Amino acid sequence: MTNEALIEKLKEIVKPYVKNEEGFNNLNENTDFLSDLKINSANLVDVILDIETEFDILIDNDSMEKMLNVKAAMEIINTKLAEK
Amino acid sequence: MNNRVVITGLGVVAPNGVGVPAFTNAIKNGVSGIRFYQQLKDLNFSCCIGGIPPVSEELKKQYFSPLQLKNFNSPGILYGCIAGIDAWKDAGLSIDENSDADWDSGTVFGTGSSSVEKLRESFYKIDAGQVKALGSTAVVQTMVSGVSAYLGGMLGLGNLVTSNSSACCTGTEAILMGFERIQAGKAKRMLVGGCSDDGPYIWGGFDAMKVMSYKHNDDPEKASRPMSATASGFVPGSGAGALLLESLESAVERGVKIYGEVLGGAINAGGQRGSGSMTAPNNEAVQRCIKDAIDNAGIHPDEIDLINGHLTATIKDAAEINNWAAALNRKGDNFPYIHSLKAMTGHCLGAAGAIESVAAILSMDGNFIFPSINCEDIHPDIAAIINPEKIPQTVLEINKLQVIAKASFGFGDVNACIIFKKYNG
Secondary structure (H helix, E strand, O other): OOHHHHHHHHHHHHHHHOOOHHHHHOOOOOOEOOOOOOOOHHHHHHHHHHHHHHHOOOOOHHHHHHOOEHHHHHHHHHHHHHHO | OOOOEEEEEEEEEEOOEEOHHHHHHHHHOOOOOEEEOHHHHHOOOOOOEEEOOOOOHHHHHHHOOHHHHOOOOOHHHHHHHHHHHHHHHHOOOOOOOOOOOEOOEEEEEEEOOOOHHHHHHHHHHHHOOOHHHHOOHHHHHHOOOHHHHHHHHHHOEOOOEEOOOEOEOHHHHHHHHHHHHHHOOOOOEEEEEEEEOOOHHHHHHHHHOOOEOOOOOOOHHHOOOOOEOOOOOEOEOOEEEEEEEEEHHHHHHHOOOOOEEEEEEEEEEOOOOOOOOOOOOOHHHHHHHHHHHHHHHOOOHHHOOEEEOOOOOOOOHHHHHHHHHHHHOOOEOOOOEEEOOHHHHOEOHHHHHHHHHHHHHHHHHHOEEOOOOOOOOEOHHHHOOEOHHHOOOOOEEOOOOOEEEEEEEEOOOEEEEEEEEOOOO
């Protein structure tokens, strides 16, 4: 999957949780889920569950802790997809 | 000096009407909200009927954001928030996500048990080893204070935000708790009420206890028969009722409509002594509760025009009438009018006292006594105490409705009684 395609998929997944539309419209690799998108931190676990379902992967606790921004999410998703 | 407390907003989600206009129309016309549910029959329930408020997907979206509705599975919180927001808006109060917290406004919004559907969903996931799949939504929907927590955030409440729980007394107790807080000057406005889930997982225990009617699965609208000789148990209901209580000073200052005044009330318990048990009331406690409420309100028992009873349609109805007659020292022709909303809504459990109080306020404001349907055959033990004409079978327009007594009694031998009065300045 290209990076662009992956970002598009992530955009779809995080959309319901986003509280800052401007951050969402400018979503890129450097976007932070909490500070840029203003996602409620309690909802991060829901975002990760939705990512697991969408990509049919399992994200372990250590990876979950790191998934605070788009870049980290992309790396983890790519790693998990490669392991499949 | 104590602050006077008035009602400035109402909201209701009932089996026979969602929203104040629909509900008012239903209760005036004796419209039942009881229906047959195939799901209950398929699950081998004896009582396959119940009262579930008709809330459409469209209506949900007017009160909840798409994110709030994601993985949302809690009918009680749904009904509570709709009723609560309606009462808030009815009182002319605004909702602004970007405002500061309103330090003068709080809520006591109760429930009998919270979100059994969500708990069930969660338990299945946990037992399958998928605890992670609960996500962030299980805790906030299953904590008992879920409904008050949701409302607190939606409305920006900065005063007391809590949920009480006392079985079928819950809604009535919540009103009195909010009343006392305003009376004591600790809040200017309190959103008070109660809500209840519906469906097999909340009603199952009652079905097993054989306290629900199983004789009317074919004619559900005739099933809930408070005060009738052919009453055969209660019919389960659900929904929510909400009242916006406010200090008289604040209401006058804001220049809003005043529906009526909470004059006073009482809450007590029978200690499960004497005639009392986990599931039956101590009659002495019930009478004391009614008398204490009258004393607290500072009225004479003869001033009560109407009783909005607990009256569930079980064998205990006659005992309740007897308790009212003894506490008020009034019987026969001298007994006040009395009716039971449960004939139309079923027994809405934790929401019952709140929905019934909304009905009481609407009666007082609109000068009518809604009919107590399904008791054309009044129980002889009741007819022996009061004149049957005191139980209206059709709506009664009445222009001198000044004082209404509302009581609720619950498992655990707990009681609550409120005295409402028309606001005359």
